[in-house]
Each structure stands twice: as C-alpha cells, then as structure tokens.
Amino acid sequence: MSRTTIYMTAAEMRALEIRAMESGAVTGADLMERAGRGVVDATFARWPALAKTRHRAVVLCGPGNNGGDGYVIARLLHHAGWGVRVLSLGDTKSLPADAKLNAQRWSALDQDSAATAPLNAETLADALGEGCDLVVDALFGSGLNRPVSGLAYIEGSISALEARPIVVAVDVPSGLSSDTGTCLGEPVAPLRADLTVTFHSPFVGHVLVDGPEVCGALEVVDIGLARFAEPVDVRAQTPNPSGLAKHPNAHKFTHGHALVFSGGAGKTGAARLAARGALRIGAGLVTLGCPPDALAECAAQVTAIMLRPLNDTEALRQTLDDTRINALCLGPNFGLSPDRADWLMDVLATKRAAVLDADALTLLARHEKPFSKLHEQIVLTPHMGEFKRLFPEISAELTENKLYSKLDATRDAAKTAGCTVLLKGAATVIANAQGDCRIVASCYENAAPWLATAGAGDVLAGMITGLLARGFAPIEAAESAAHLHAECARRFGPGLIAEDLPEQLPAVLAELESASKRSS
Numbered sequence: 039m040s041r042t043t044i045y046m047t048a049a050e051m052r053a054l055e056i057r058a059m060e061s062g063a064v065t066g067a068d069l070m071e072r073a074g075r076g077v078v079d080a081t082f083a084r085w086p087a088l089a090k091t092r093h094r095a096v097v098l099c100g101p102g103n104n105g106g107d108g109y110v111i112a113r114l115l116h117h118a119g120w121g122v123r124v125l126s127l128g129d130t131k132s133l134p135a136d137a138k139l140n141a142q143r144w145s146a147l148d149q150d151s152a153a154t155a156p157l158n159a160e161t162l163a164d165a166l167g168e169g170c171d172l173v174v175d176a177l178f179g180s181g182l183n184r185p186v187s188g189l190a191y192i193e194g195s196i197s198a199l200e201a202r203p204i205v206v207a208v209d210v211p212s213g214l215s216s217d218t219g220t221c222l223g224e225p226v227a228p229l230r231a232d233l234t235v236t237f238h239s240p241f242v243g244h245v246l247v248d249g250p251e252v253c254g255a256l257e258v259v260d261i262g263l264a265r266f267a268e269p270v271d272v273r274a275q276t277p278n279p280s281g282l283a284k285h286p287n288a289h290k291f292t293h294g295h296a297l298v299f300s301g302g303a304g305k306t307g308a309a310r311l312a313a314r315g316a317l318r319i320g321a322g323l324v325t326l327g328c329p330p331d332a333l334a335e336c337a338a339q340v341t342a343i344m345l346r347p348l349n350d351t352e353a354l355r356q357t358l359d360d361t362r363i364n365a366l367c368l369g370p371n372f373g374l375s376p377d378r379a380d381w382l383m384d385v386l387a388t389k390r391a392a393v394l395d396a397d398a399l400t401l402l403a404r405h406e407k408p409f410s411k412l413h414e415q416i417v418l419t420p421h422m423g424e425f426k427r428l429f430p431e432i433s434a435e436l437t438e439n440k441l442y443s444k445l446d447a448t449r450d451a452a453k454t455a456g457c458t459v460l461l462k463g464a465a466t467v468i469a470n471a472q473g474d475c476r477i478v479a480s481c482y483e484n485a486a487p488w489l490a491t492a493g494a495g496d497v498l499a500g501m502i503t504g505l506l507a508r509g510f511a512p513i514e515a516a517e518s519a520a521h522l523h524a525e526c527a528r529r530f531g532p533g534l535i536a537e538d539l540p541e542q543l544p545a546v547l548a549e550l551e552s553a554s555k556r557s558s
C-alpha cells in the first residue's frame with residue numbers, strides 16, 4: 039500500500055468546508071472551534087512547557103475567518119490562565135458571521151478593557167512590551183487574494199525583542215499564498231512562523247517556493263472534514279511496494295531494457311550514473327549507447343551494464359529495431375552538436391518511452407518546433423533554468439503573476455509539450471498532458487538538502503528510465519523515482535555524492551517492502 043497526501047488549493051478547501059456545512063452535520067462555528075482548539079493543542083504538544091504554566095500571548099486577528107480562529111485561540115488561552123492581548127486588523131463589525139460570533143465571545147470574557155485593540159505599530163509595541171511568550175498570527179489565511187502591504191513592521195517589532203517569542207501561524211503565515219507558496223507583498227511575509235498549524239490537509243502553498251521557509255514546522259490537524267472530501271487534483275504518494283517488487287516467476291526481459299545514451303570520451307560519467315540508477319531501480323537490462331571513442335572508458339567502469347557502440351544514425355536505427363529496448367534516456371552530457379540534435383529527433387520518431395534531461399532539453403529548446411515530436415510516453419525533467427528556456431512564456435507568467443503557481447506552470451507546460459513534465463526543486467512538481475499533478479515535497483521532516491550535488495539529476499533521469507522500462511506509466515515513473523531518489527538522499531545524509539544514490543536503493547526498497555508487510 040502506498041501512503042497518499044493531498045495538497046489542496048484554497049478553492050478546494052472552501053468547497054470542502056461548504057459541503058461539510060451544507061450536509062447539516064457540522065456548522066461553520068463548529069469547524070472554527072475545532073480549528074482554534076487544534077492550534078492550541080498542537081502548540082502545547084510541540085512546546086509542553088507552555089501547557090504547564092501560565093504565559094502571555096499576543097493574538098493578531100484579521101478581517102476574515104482566519105481572524106475568527108484567532109479569537110477562538112485567544113479565548114482558549116485565556117481559559118488556560120494565560121494573559122492574552124488581541125490586536126485586530128479591520129473593523130470587527132464587518133467580520134464574517136462565525137468570526138464575529140467568536141470576537142463577541144472573546145469580548146464578553148471577564149478580562150481588562152486593554153485586552154483588545156486595533157493593530158498598529160504602537161499597540162503592537164505596547165502588547166509585546168508587557169511580555170510575550172507566544173504570538174499567534176491569525177491575520178490572513180486561505181482567503182488572501184492580493185498582496186499585503188503596510189505590515190512589515192510586525193516582523194520588525196518582534197525581531198527587535200530581546201527574546202523572540204514563539205510564533206504560531208494559523209493555517210498559513212499571513213502574506214503567504216496558500217495556492218502558490220509565494221509571499222504576496224514586498225519584501226516577504228509579515229511574520230515568519232516557528233509552527234504553522236493547518237486543517238485537514240496541507241495546501242499546495244505550504245510546500246512550494248517560500249512556503250517551507252516561512253511556515254517553520256507544519257502540523258496538520260483533523261477537524262472532521264475527511265468524510266466530506268472528494269477527489270482533488272494534486273497528490274503525493276509514496277511508491278507502491280507491490281509495483282516495485284520483482285515476482286519469482288519473472289525473468290530479466292519482464293522488467294524491460296533501458297538504453298542510456300552516453301557522451302563521448304571524457305564525458306561518460308553522467309550517463310553511467312543514469313544507467314546505474316536505471317539498473318538499481320529494477321530495469322531487467324541496461325545498455326549504455328556510446329560513441330566508439332567512449333567505449334574503452336565505459337568498459338573500464340561498468341560490469342552489469344552492457345555497452346553498445348553507436349557511431350551513426352544507421353547504428354542507432356539498428357539498435358532501436360530491437361523492440362525489447364523499451365525505455366530510453368537522453369541528455370546527461372549527451373552533447374549539443376547538430377548531429378546530436380538529429381539523433382534526438384530520430385529517437386523521438388521511434389515513439390519509444392523516453393526521459394529527456396539536461397542537453398536533450400537544451401537541444402529541444404533550440405529546435406524551431408520543440409514539441410512537434412514529443413508524445414505521451416516522454417518525460418521531460420527540467421530544472422528551473424531549463425524550464426525557462428523551454429517554456430519562456432509560461433516562465434514569464436510565473437515571474438510576473440504572483441497568483442500563478444509552479445503547479446499551474448508545470449501543468450501548462452505538460453499540456454503545451456503533450457507529455458509528462460517533472461519540474462525539479464525542493465518540491466518537485468510533476469504533471470502530465472491530461473492535467474494529473476503530483477508533488478514530491480522534500481521539505482519539513484522530509485528535507486533532503488544533500489541532494490543538491492553534481493550528478494544527482496542524472497541519477498534521477500536514470501531511475502525514471504528504469505521504471506519506464508519496467509512498464510510504469512510516465513507520471514507514476516516520474517513520481518516514484520523522485521520519491522525514491524529523495525529517500526536515498528535522506529537515508530545517506532551528510533556527505534552524499536551522486537554515486538551514493540543508486541547504492542542506497544536496495545535498502546530503501548527493502549524498507550518500503552517491509553513497511554508494507556508490517557501494515558498489512
């Protein structure tokens with residue numbers, strides 16, 4: 039069994055909330071109470087000392103339901119014996135109904151009249167000056183729809199304190215777009231959180247771009263929405279161990295034959311890394327297609343990987359006549375000469391499943407009709423620089439429009455190219471031409487910082503190729519390989535170099551298999 043995480047957009051979350059309320063099983067006020075309670079519980083669970091004695095909190099409440107959660111939190115902390123100051127942004131009379139109800143419940147509590155004030159630089163300085171262990175950021179949540187301005191003083195005032203209080207963001211740090219993970223406003227979000235507590239499922243914005251940096255840690259709390267959930271667009275799933283296992287009666291050809299194209303002498307390392315990744319992930323056979331001058335170099339380095347000299351298009355054609363070669367990898371140090379461009383087009387014409395990486399992406403970008411020969415069995419694996427060259431208009435939109443996400447861009451690119459696109463990053467986004475989307479997020483407890491090393495991308499290209507050879511659909515091959523690749527990096531940890539990645543695969547695959555046996 040694989041584990042699935044759903045990444046939602048604000049509109050999807052709003053639709054879910056409405057379905058839940060329209061069912062009559064729950065009210066908006068119930069959900070708000072659960073949300074506020076969830077934030078307090080998650081905060082106390084992370085910092086148990088806060089639950090033990092009375093402390094002081096400043097709660098910043100905004101003009102919408104995120105602010106409403108803030109009033110619930112203020113009340114719960116007050117009941118726990120805390121000294122609480124609420125600073126509100128906007129006119130509390132204009133709050134939406136559930137938030138207004140909770141603002142009124144807060145005001146009706148037995149507390150001194152200074153407990154609520156409009157938020158501005160002076161009131162914030164006063165409130166912080168009374169002593170503050172916890173700041174709750176409930177200014178804007180998923181309803182943020184335009185850039186925030188005039189709130190930069192908040193981070194300034196908090197950073198200036200001798201001891202920085204813990205900052206907990208409700209749903210998202212205010213200023214961060216839940217749909218794009220970019221900070222709407224200049225220069226950054228008003229407040230960086232130590233912990234962000236969100237509800238039901240993470241948002242796409244929690245894992246993209248600035249999300250992990252401004253959220254701190256991320257906690258997802260259950261507020262009882264799961265039974266109203268409907269399928270949404272974006273998900274992440276750990277690879278299915280049964281799909282990766284090899285069965286006792288299968289032989290090597292059952293698992294496909296991958297062909298990785300190498301560069302010339304002195305430029306074979308990248309292709310060898312890719313070939314090793316393809317073999318370790320379980321392709322039945324892997325061949326390196328080498329220019330003749332590179333054969334001796336490759337022969338000195340590989341054993342289980344086969345070699346085939348490929349010196350001209352006729353040799354290429356003959357090789358590809360073997361239909362058992364069912365997945366190709368082109369790009370890692372492949373070369374950029376005109377004859378390489380011709381090769382690329384010849385290879386694409388065979389309609390074979392293929393991963394196009396590195397130099398193959400550059401060659402495509404230089405082609406007058408880059409997408410004319412692509413097809414659904416192709417996976418493009420650009421990093422952001424390659425993406426910009428290949429999809430300049432989509433990339434310009436991504437730079438200029440803060441409400442257009444890396445996810446939107448990848449999905450549009452996949453449609454434009456007519457194939458699967460895997461856009462690399464700390465959160466790798468994958469989409470196919472039908473609009474299916476996946477995110478492999480290497481952040482929070484899944485961070486894999488040592489993956490930023492030369493050759494890691496070549497190994498990923500090879501791992502995807504290996505899974506294509508094994509018959510995985512392109513989007514599944516890309517997602518599973520990206521997940522396993524990051525898991526290999528996490529498992530190895532500090533000091534990782536690209537050569538280490540394929541060598542971690544046996545342990546990672548074994549762990550997946552035993553975890554699946556334990557849970558069944």
Ligand SMILES: NC(=O)C1=CN([C@@H]2O[C@H](COP(=O)(O)OP(=O)(O)OC[C@H]3O[C@@H](n4cnc5c(N)ncnc54)[C@H](OP(=O)(O)O)[C@@H]3O)[C@@H](O)[C@H]2O)[C@@H](O)CC1
Nearest residue numbers: 055069070102103104178179180181182183184185186209
């Ligand atoms: N989903 C769920 O199940 C649950 C959701 N819950 C909570 O609800 C939150 C979503 O609430 P929400 O929709 O009211 O939006 P929210 O983020 O409070 O902000 C909207 C307000 O801000 C304003 N505004 C926007 N941008 C602005 C800007 N740049 N600068 C200034 N103003 C700006 C906007 O103004 P308008 O666009 O109307 O002019 C509007 O007044 C969600 O994050 C979660 O915490 C939980 O209670 C329970 C379960």
Ligand SMILES: [K+]
Nearest residue numbers: 175178210212
């Ligand atoms: K917030």
